[in-house]
Amino acid sequence: MKTIQIGRTAVSVRTGDITAWSGDIIVNAANSGLLGGKGVDGVIHAVGGPEIMEECKKIRQLQGGCPPGHAVLTCAGLLKAKHVIHTVGPIWEGxxxxxxxxxxECYRSSLQLANEVGARTIAFPNISTGIYEYPKPFACDVAxxxxxxYLKEERPENRLEEIDLICFDPENEKLYVQRLEQFA
Incomplete structure (x- = not known):
């Protein structure tokens, strides 16, 4: 695990299971239909239980889903977190x-939404690097x-004290740790 401080916010990188993380918000790498799927999206829905899907269905009725780069908030169901932010990453096309x-925009809109609801802690998976095939080194740099x-901009609304980047595997954690210092 590696941690850097940016203003009032600690940014950490670690390998782990995002569904086991406890804090205010976990971010889900969702699909635009908000109906669950494969990868981290499927795991979050499976572990979190049907309550998350029920709220996703309500969002679909109101706005028809979630476009790429945007984010929506639901309960966390049975997860240890308080809420889930669903954001839709891009499918890699070269x-x-x-x-x-x-x-x-996935990261920015998720951070903005977290601040709007007063979150102090948030955990991100490696968005779009699984079934959406975004190359991990490029995705790491963008994240x-x-x-x-976001943290370096003057934002009086920023209440975030901790941002955890939860990598699925040690290889991805190593990549993030190597690059983290460059962005401090």
Whole structure:
């Protein structure tokens, strides 16, 4: 595990199971239909139970889902966190279709939503690096740049004290740890 401090916020990287994390908000790498899926999305819905899906269905009725780069909030059901932010990352198509901008918006909109609800802690998975096939080194750079830029901007509404980046495997954690210092 590696931690850096950016202003009032500690940013940590570790390998683990995001569904076991306890804090205010975990972020789900969702699909735009908000109906669960594979990867971390499927695991969050499975562990969190049907209450999360019920709230996702209500969001679908109100706004028809969640476009890439945007974020919505639900309860956390049976998870240890208090809430889940569902954000839709880009599907990798070679890098020429604005994937970096969309991925950056996932992090920015999730952080903004977390602040809007008064969260102090938030945990992110490695968005879009699984079934959406975003190359891990590129996704790492976008994630770290987006988070550090968000934290370095003068934001009186920023209440976040802790941001945890929960990597699925040690290889990805090593990548994030190596690059973390560059963004401090």
């Amino acid at each position: 890098g020429g279709r604005g994937e970096d901008h969309t991925l950056a 770290l740049k987006s988070i550090t830029n």
